[in-house]
Amino acid sequence: QSALTQPRSVSGSPGQSVTISCTGTSSDVGGYNYVSWYQQHPGKVPKLMIDDVSRRPSGVPDRFSGSKSGNTASLTISGLQAEDEADYYCCSYAGSNTFVVFGGGTKLTVL
Amino acid sequence: EVQLVQSGAEVKKPGESLKISCKGSGYSFTNNWMAWVRQMPGKGLEWMGIIYPGDSDTRYSPSFQGQVTISADKSINTAYLQWSSLKASDTAMYYCARSPRGYGEFDYWGQGTLVTVSS
Numbered sequence: 001q002s003a004l005t006q007p008r009s010v011s012g013s014p015g016q017s018v019t020i021s022c023t024g025t026s027s028d029v030g031g032y033n034y035v036s037w038y039q040q041h042p043g044k045v046p047k048l049m050i051d052d053v054s055r056r057p058s059g060v061p062d063r064f065s066g067s068k069s070g071n072t073a074s075l076t077i078s079g080l081q082a083e084d085e086a087d088y089y090c091c092s093y094a095g096s097n098t099f100v101v102f103g104g105g106t107k108l109t110v111l
Numbered sequence: 112e113v114q115l116v117q118s119g120a121e122v123k124k125p126g127e128s129l130k131i132s133c134k135g136s137g138y139s140f141t142n143n144w145m146a147w148v149r150q151m152p153g154k155g156l157e158w159m160g161i162i163y164p165g166d167s168d169t170r171y172s173p174s175f176q177g178q179v180t181i182s183a184d185k186s187i188n189t190a191y192l193q194w195s196s197l198k199a200s201d202t203a204m205y206y207c208a209r210s211p212r213g214y215g216e217f218d219y220w221g222q223g224t225l226v227t228v229s230s
Contacts, residue, residue, distance in 0.1 A: 099170045
């Protein structure tokens with residue numbers, strides 16, 4: 001069982017928007033503004049898409065956005081494209097003892 | 112250009128020891144955290160532990176504490192992940208990943224090292 005809870009799968013049609021949630025506790029997601037999101041295509045290396053809850057690293061399309069409310073963080077992908085079909089993982093800092101926790105991952109299917 | 116280059120795939124028998132490596136280049140190796148992440152076949156990402164090569168400060172996930180050892184040699188910009196006695200359940204892809212601030216922001220990843228443990 002992962003420390004952060006994500007839906008196993010979400011889906012959307014090209015052009016639509018989808019949101020992936022990531023629920024933790026006040027000891028991780030709710031306690032720090034250090035939530036990151038990773039995209040992983042099959043057989044490929046994970047790629048950082050969002051860090052610090054909502055910051056997009058250079059090169060990441062602005063269709064990807066992040067937010068947080070309480071103990072739940074969210075990744076929203078607008079204007080879905082076929083290439084967005086991948087697994088998405090959230091990750092949160094959890095203090096100097098636990099340090100880092102990942103979510104279980106969400107499979108995004110573009111219909 | 113930042114690069115993390117990991118050692119090649121390994122096939123081992125249960126009970127054997129193993130040390131895999133991750134060489135960083137194109138950035139200050141000593142001033143960035145380096146993490147190890149496990150991905151078992153068909154499963155998700157699991158954070159194993161992290162090291163700050165500058166002072167060798169090392170932290171482990173409770174799930175991996177005592178199961179693996181993370182180390183670094185800053186003279187050759189290389190981080191390591193090692194096992195003293197492998198189990199079949201250690202079969203997985205292992206990634207190293209750079210974290211500039213140590214808050215889970217893994218901005219560069221190695222290509223992965225596939226470890227297969229089978230009798």
